[in-house]
Amino acid sequence: MSTVEQSDLAGIPGGTAPEDVASLRRARRAELVRGLLHSKTFMIGAAMVAVWVISALFWRWITPYNPQAVDPINTLKAPSSAHWFGTDNLGRDVFSRVIAGAAPVLTVAPLATALGLLGGITLGLLTGYYRGWVDDVFSRLVDALLTFPLIILAVLVLASLGRSPRNVILVIGIIFTPLIARTVRSAVLIEREREYVAAAQLRGERGPRIMVFEILPNITGPITVEGTIRLGYAIFAAATLAFLGLGIQDPSPDWGLQVANARAYVQIAWWMAIFPALALSTLVVGVHLIADGIRRVLEE
Amino acid sequence: MNDYEYHLYEEAKSGRMSRQQLLVRATMMGVSLPALTAILAACGSSSSSSSGGSGGSSSAGPVKRGGTGVFGITSPAQDVDPITMFNTGSIMTTQLAADYLVFPDANYVMQPRLATKWQPGTKPDEWTFTIRQGVLWQDGSPFTVDDVVASFDRITDPKVGSAALSAFAGVLSNGNIEKVDDQTVMFHLDRPYGDFPTLVSSFNYNSVILPKDYKEGTFTKGGIGTGPFILKTFSADQGASYVKNPKYWGGPTLPYLDAVQIKYFADTPPIVLAIQGGSIDVFPQVPYQGSQALFSDANIHVSETPSSEYRTLQMRVDQDPWKQKEVRQALAYALDRPGLVQGLLGGKAELGNDHAFAPIYPGSPTAAEVPQRAQDIAKAKQLLQTAGMTSVNVTLTTEQFLEIPQYAQYVKQMAAPAGFNITLDVQPQTKFYGTGANQPWLQANFGITDWGARGVAGQTIDPAYLCSSVPKPDLSNAGAWNSAHWCDPQFDTLVKQFEGEADEQKRKDLAVQAATIQNEEVPDVIAYWINELRATRTNVHGLAVGPTFHLDAREMWKA
Numbered sequence: 001m002s003t004v005e006q007s008d009l010a011g012i013p014g015g016t017a018p019e020d021v022a023s024l025r026r027a028r029r030a031e032l033v034r035g036l037l038h039s040k041t042f043m044i045g046a047a048m049v050a051v052w053v054i055s056a057l058f059w060r061w062i063t064p065y066n067p068q069a070v071d072p073i074n075t076l077k078a079p080s081s082a083h084w085f086g087t088d089n090l091g092r093d094v095f096s097r098v099i100a101g102a103a104p105v106l107t108v109a110p111l112a113t114a115l116g117l118l119g120g121i122t123l124g125l126l127t128g129y130y131r132g133w134v135d136d137v138f139s140r141l142v143d144a145l146l147t148f149p150l151i152i153l154a155v156l157v158l159a160s161l162g163r164s165p166r167n168v169i170l171v172i173g174i175i176f177t178p179l180i181a182r183t184v185r186s187a188v189l190i191e192r193e194r195e196y197v198a199a200a201q202l203r204g205e206r207g208p209r210i211m212v213f214e215i216l217p218n219i220t221g222p223i224t225v226e227g228t229i230r231l232g233y234a235i236f237a238a239a240t241l242a243f244l245g246l247g248i249q250d251p252s253p254d255w256g257l258q259v260a261n262a263r264a265y266v267q268i269a270w271w272m273a274i275f276p277a278l279a280l281s282t283l284v285v286g287v288h289l290i291a292d293g294i295r296r297v298l299e300e
Numbered sequence: 301m302n303d304y305e306y307h308l309y310e311e312a313k314s315g316r317m318s319r320q321q322l323l324v325r326a327t328m329m330g331v332s333l334p335a336l337t338a339i340l341a342a343c344g345s346s347s348s349s350s351s352g353g354s355g356g357s358s359s360a361g362p363v364k365r366g367g368t369g370v371f372g373i374t375s376p377a378q379d380v381d382p383i384t385m386f387n388t389g390s391i392m393t394t395q396l397a398a399d400y401l402v403f404p405d406a407n408y409v410m411q412p413r414l415a416t417k418w419q420p421g422t423k424p425d426e427w428t429f430t431i432r433q434g435v436l437w438q439d440g441s442p443f444t445v446d447d448v449v450a451s452f453d454r455i456t457d458p459k460v461g462s463a464a465l466s467a468f469a470g471v472l473s474n475g476n477i478e479k480v481d482d483q484t485v486m487f488h489l490d491r492p493y494g495d496f497p498t499l500v501s502s503f504n505y506n507s508v509i510l511p512k513d514y515k516e517g518t519f520t521k522g523g524i525g526t527g528p529f530i531l532k533t534f535s536a537d538q539g540a541s542y543v544k545n546p547k548y549w550g551g552p553t554l555p556y557l558d559a560v561q562i563k564y565f566a567d568t569p570p571i572v573l574a575i576q577g578g579s580i581d582v583f584p585q586v587p588y589q590g591s592q593a594l595f596s597d598a599n600i601h602v603s604e605t606p607s608s609e610y611r612t613l614q615m616r617v618d619q620d621p622w623k624q625k626e627v628r629q630a631l632a633y634a635l636d637r638p639g640l641v642q643g644l645l646g647g648k649a650e651l652g653n654d655h656a657f658a659p660i661y662p663g664s665p666t667a668a669e670v671p672q673r674a675q676d677i678a679k680a681k682q683l684l685q686t687a688g689m690t691s692v693n694v695t696l697t698t699e700q701f702l703e704i705p706q707y708a709q710y711v712k713q714m715a716a717p718a719g720f721n722i723t724l725d726v727q728p729q730t731k732f733y734g735t736g737a738n739q740p741w742l743q744a745n746f747g748i749t750d751w752g753a754r755g756v757a758g759q760t761i762d763p764a765y766l767c768s769s770v771p772k773p774d775l776s777n778a779g780a781w782n783s784a785h786w787c788d789p790q791f792d793t794l795v796k797q798f799e800g801e802a803d804e805q806k807r808k809d810l811a812v813q814a815a816t817i818q819n820e821e822v823p824d825v826i827a828y829w830i831n832e833l834r835a836t837r838t839n840v841h842g843l844a845v846g847p848t849f850h851l852d853a854r855e856m857w858k859a
Contacts, residue, residue: 070713072636072643076592089589090709091643245700249726251709264569264590 035297042293048286052279056102063096068251076269086271088261097253098275104254105283108168108247109234115173116180116234117227123177124184125211129192135185142178150175151240158246168247172237176230183226187219194218221298228291232284239280255280304802305335311804312343319343320407321662325804327410328497328756330419363842367858368559371851372571372580375564379536381519382508383455386463388585388752389564391505392851393540396560397438398508398525401429401448401500406605406846408660408755410497414443414509414526418497424800425492429485429500435549437511438523438530445479450512452477452487452500458778460516464506466763466779467499492800494807498755502850528555528854539563556842556857575600581840581858585848586833588645589703594835595646604648605846607753607832608658608760611707613825614784616745621692628822630683634718636675637827640710644703645830652826655815656765657757659829663808664757665815673819680718691719697744698725699732704748711748722746742771742783749783753832753847757811758799765823766792786823 036042055062065083071091079086085094127135145153154171161167191197192215200210241247242256250257255276262272301309308326311317317325319340326336376389382398385391401415415429435443455462456474476488489496500507510524518524520534528550529542542560545551563580565571568590574580576597586594586602594600615622615631622628632654641649650659653672657664684690698708705726712722732740741749754760763769767787769780791814798810832848842855 068713070643070710072639072710075643090706245728249724250705251712251724265592266569267572267593268596 032297035300036293039293039297041289041296045286045289045291045293048282049290052102052283052286053106055099056106059096059100059103063093063099065093065096067092067096067100067253069093076265076272078269079271085275086269088258088272089265089269092251094258094271094275097258098255098279101253101255101258101276101279102283104165104248104252105235105238105280108165108172108238109231112169112172112234112238113176113227113231115169116176116230117223119173119177120180120226121184121216121223123181125188125215127181128185128188129207129211129215131189138178138181138185142182145178151237154237154241155244155246158241163246163249165248168238168241171241172234175237176234180223180226180230183222184219187222188215191215191218225291225295225298228287228294232287232291235280235284235287301335301338304329305331305339307803309339309342312339317662317804320409323409324407324662328495329802330417330497332417361859363556363857364859365556365857366558368561369557369582369840369843369853369856369858370561370563370580371582371584371853372563372565372574373584374568374571375537375566377536379517379520380534381517382510383460383462383506383516385506388849391502391849392584393531393534393562394505394508394519394525395502395527395851396529396540396542396562396853397522397527397531397545398510399527400502400507400509401431402497403502403852404498404755404847404850406844408847410501410755414448415500420494420496420802423492424494424496424802425489427487427489427496428480429487431483431485432549433483435526436547438525438527438545438547440547441511443509443526444512445482445485447512448485448509449477449479450514451509452507454510454514455506461778462506463779464504466769466781467504467759469779470762470766470768471496471499491796493758494799494802495756495758498759501755503753503755503759503847505849529557529560537564550854554854556855557853560853575835575837578837581837582843582856583835584851586835587702588648588833589706591833591835592646599838600835601838601840602833602835603845604831604833605848606650606660607830607847608660608755609753609830609832610652610658610751610826610828611704612747612749612751612764612783613707613711613827614744614747614749615822615824616785617821617823618785619745621687621689621694622746624687625821626683626687627689627692629820630680630687630718631715631720632673632822632825633676633680633683634715634720635711635825635827636714637673639675639714640707641828643710644706645828648831648833649828650831652828653815653819654822654824654826655818656760656826657811657815661757663804663811665808665812669812670815670819675714677717680715684719689719691721693721693723694746695723695725695744696746696748697727697732697740698748699729699741699750700726701729701750704750708748737774737776739775742775742781744783747783752849758795761795761814762799765818766795768792782823784823786821788817788821791817791821 069092074087075089075091077083077087083093085098088094127138154175157171158167197210197214200214238247239256242254243260248254248257258276259273265272308322312322373392374389376387376393380390380393382394385394399414401413402410403413405411414432416432418427418429420427431445431448437443453474454460455464456468456472471489471493472487473490478486480486522531528545528548530545532541532543534540540562544555544558548554568587571583572591572593575583594602615628637651641647651672653670696708698704708724708726712724715722734740741747751760763779763781765782765786767789769782770785770787771777771780794810794814798807798814801807801810832846834845834848836843839859842857844852
């Protein structure tokens with residue numbers, strides 16, 4: 001990868017000056033952005049996600065009704081001009097709840113992914129760089145963890161910790177940590193054999209500095225792809241936990257919760273389930289398209 | 301005609317008591333059928349109860365015997381034992397095989413079963429029951445008065461820990477059941493209690509009559525009981541199967557079916573699908589929420605009967621912010637009750653008025669006697685101001701059961717304009733009821749609890765609103781279910797006078813006084829009384845329509 005070459009130059013005494021390295025990195029970033037802007041996959045995904053991000057940020061101004069406002073006289077009303085997506089069993093406007101439901105999803109999932117990335121990158125750098133017994137122990141632990149169905153693990157932890165958005169973020173973040181760490185470790189195992197790492201070691205730089213300032217900038221590609229894919233899974237995991245009654249509680253307009261509540265009414269009020277489910281699908285597909293687009297551009 | 305019978309006649313003749321109320325009160329007090337017929341004839345009516353079988357119209361044709369009836373009910377999720385059972389799955393599983401002394405019909409009229417007649421003493425602190433003769437246990441041994449005495453000795457024994465203790469507390473103590481002769485048993489009560497037959501009926505569901513040598517935990521082995529069907533197989537997570545009891549005392553006519561099967565389900569949606577698909581014939585206790593599809597299904601008949609089933613919206617009167625009654629009243633005025641009835645139950649409920657005298661009980665106060673509380677946000681705000689508050693932050697703790705989570709949502713939204721900021725904590729039902737010293741439903745500062753139908757007001761009031769039923773801090777006084785921790789000695793006195801009074805007008809006056817206090821003090825909001833729903837496939841006939849957590853399939857048949 002060209003990134004490695006730039007960094008190699010930057011790391012060797014007497015090589016390219018730091019300001020040149022910075023400009024090279026800027027150029028590389030610009031090239032990446034241009035590539036993404038020309039990627040149909042990325043752009044379609046970004047557009048889908050953008051719709052929900054805008055909904056999450058501005059739902060208070062977009063929604064025609066208060067998403068929590070009940071109307072006992074107008075329960076289970078079919079889609080109409082007054083209620084585009086119909087009403088639920090409490091008479092709440094489903095359209096407003098779908099729009100507002102983007103906020104909890106796009107709060108929990110990114111934070112959980114960020115937590116997983118933080119833990120995963122740290123563990124991946126340590127185990128990949130130092131290898132030895134640290135790596136052996138970690139690898140066996142991850143293998144053991146992966147033998148459990150992850151959703152069962154999440155259910156067990158949430159049942160003991162209690163249900164709250166914070167705990168959902170913690171659980172998903174913790175479960176993602178070893179998975180991300182494994183990807184990071186693989187990338188670090190390749191990078192640690194590069195000359196620029198040897199050069200840094202020759203300069204007397206310490207391990208933590210080499211990991212953070214030499215290796216990490218060179219593995220942002222796989223980390224970005226992994227993080228984006230994980231974001232998609234985090235959205236799905238949060239919705240699944242909410243569906244199982246272990247995530248966010250009513251009256252939150254969380255999509256998973258909406259689908260769970262709709263289960264008993266599917267025969268007579270299909271709109272209660274279908275619209276939040278579609279919202280969830282479009283967001284997850286959008287995030288995965290973004291991940292795919294980034295991966296393809298990086299590979300080119 | 302004795303004095304009480306003449307009193308009933310006067311009440312009915314003057315129009316102060318409806319025919320239905322007359323039937324309920326007369327059967328409760330053990331008025332004989334000839335006397336009841338005479339009273340009704342004098343008032344220009346007949347003595348037959350109006351309770352019918354679901355789908356059992358005259359157009360159904362002659363009774364068709366044989367076949368298997370299949371019921372779909374919620375799983376008891378534990379081994380079933382009549383002594384300790386408390387959930388619908390267990391109760392219905394038991395009731396197909398066992399009997400009570402008396403059994404209510406859908407209109408709460410007490411019908412004789414293992415007792416053929418009953419009557420109070422000169423004061424209703426003694427009750428004698430005449431036991432049906434010639435009844436056999438399912439193993440062929442004779443049923444005797446000794447079995448009746450042993451059954452009530454067992455469930456009134458605090459060491460046994462029956463759920464019936466809460467109903468008998470302060471009314472019937474262990475050891476006070478006497479065998480008078482081979483046909484008669486006498487109950488010596490702790491105090492006069494005019495509604496005592498209710499406590500030996502299925503309204504006190506642990507009052508099942510069991511053999512005197514019954515060993516707790518053996519019921520599901522099968523073959524125990526005097527009921528119309530013999531339990532053959534039982535699986536706590538699958539279901540139970542029964543065959544017709546050839547020795548049934550109601551035979552050879554009854555039961556009509558050759559066999560009965562119960563299928564257990566974890567939740568409502570699969571039961572709805574099962575009855576629509578025809579894999580079950582009966583969904584005996586239908587929650588409105590989630591079952592709406594049944595109402596428009598041409599193959600399903602849903603019967604609706606008024607009941608005393610309700611929800612408490614309890615406020616701990618011994619804790620802030622509920623110590624001042626104005627705060628409790630403010631919450632009561634914040635709720636749109638007709639809206640709740642419509643939104644939660646599709647209109648299939650009666651309005652509640654924050655007292656425990658359900659409209660279905662004879663002599664319960666009317667809205668003219670205790671004015672119906674209605675939504676008044678301005679008044680609610682004013683009451684909060686009187687209490688020195690402009691807003692109240694509270695957590696509403698409740699259970700994931702039936703329409704209750706939705707009720708909690710409505711409470712949160714409806715109370716907000718009055719100044720209540722409510723956070724919801726909806727717990728799994730097992731966690732909410734808990735065990736030992738950890739039972740959130742009795743400890744929460746603010747909660748919603750489900751109460752099943754009871755036969756008389758006292759059955760709810762005694763365990764839930766008397767001073768003696770306030771739970772101790774460690775919850776060591778079992779059966780004390782006063783979740784609001786409310787104690788009003790004047791209310792206690794009125795209720796006990798009411799329960800011991802035979803004169804219907806005096807009972808009415810006492811009920812109005814007690815209800816007025818409860819309405820004013822509002823230890824809990826009682827917003828609605830639920831009409832019970834029972835769904836059957838249209839080829840099912842003769843099944844009693846209610847009360848819906850009671851199962852009487854003796855006369856059920858399938859076309």
